[in-house]
Amino acid sequence: MSKPFWETKRLTEMTPQEWESLCDGCAKCCLIKLEDEDSGDVAYTRLHCKLLDADLCRCADYENRKAKVPDCVILTPKSVSELKWMPKSCAYRRVHEGRGLEDWHHLVCGDRQRIHEVGKSIMGQTVSEETVFEEDQIDWIIDWDGNPPD
Numbered sequence: 001m002s003k004p005f006w007e008t009k010r011l012t013e014m015t016p017q018e019w020e021s022l023c024d025g026c027a028k029c030c031l032i033k034l035e036d037e038d039s040g041d042v043a044y045t046r047l048h049c050k051l052l053d054a055d056l057c058r059c060a061d062y063e064n065r066k067a068k069v070p071d072c073v074i075l076t077p078k079s080v081s082e083l084k085w086m087p088k089s090c091a092y093r094r095v096h097e098g099r100g101l102e103d104w105h106h107l108v109c110g111d112r113q114r115i116h117e118v119g120k121s122i123m124g125q126t127v128s129e130e131t132v133f134e135e136d137q138i139d140w141i142i143d144w145d146g147n148p149p150d
Contacts, residue, residue, distance in 0.1 A: 004107065006095050011077035024091045024105050025112060026121040027057045029075070032129050032137060033085055042085045045140040048126040057116065057123045089120055 002008075005018050014022070032047040051069055053060040065072045073079065075092060086093045091101055104120060106112040116123045132140060 006091075006101060006107065011080060011092065011096055014077075021107060022091045022095065024089075024102075024115055024120075025057055026087065026089065026115060027052060028087045028090065028122055029073070030059065031122065031126065032140075034137060034141065043138075043141045044085075044143075045137055046126045046142045047129045047132055047137060047140050048122065050128055050130045052126075052128070054123070054126060054128070057121050 005014065006022060009018070011019070027048065028044075030049045030052045032045045032049065034043045034045065035041070036043070048054060049059075049069060049072070051060050051065055051072075052058070059065050061068060066074060073083065075083075077096075080086060080090075080092045080096050088094075089102065091105055091107075094101060101108050102120070103109060104114045104118045106114065115121045127140075129137070
């Protein structure tokens with residue numbers, strides 16, 4: 001029995017389909033993050049990007065997200081290694097670090113809803129950034145199980 005692609009390939013070797021399938025659907029990358037200008041520390045909020053469909057925990061316009069949200073970070077094999085705010089539980093980060101996938105990941109368990117059932121996504125825990133004034137975002141800071149979220 002051969003090993004799954006995420007155990008045999010580096011991120012740079014994956015096909016576009018393999019790369020996209022690696023996303024666990026937690027949507028933690030869609031959280032609004034605040035960076036301290038002096039220390040560089042990143043704080044997470046309970047606010048999500050205006051394009052996130054909070055009921056599905058997915059981007060509502062994935063193909064055009066960068067055009068509609070210029071700050072949106074498009075994950076690449078290179079950026080995964082550089083983004084210090086990536087959650088420890090992120091499948092891209094875990095594979096990059098050689099830690100494999102969690103047992104709740106859909107590629108392991110076969111169930112895309114499992115991540116939500118075990119509470120590893122942001123589903124049902126956030127509100128749209130559009131509902132809060134920018135100067136009030138600091139009031140929405142939260143520790144997602146160890147900031148950054150795991």
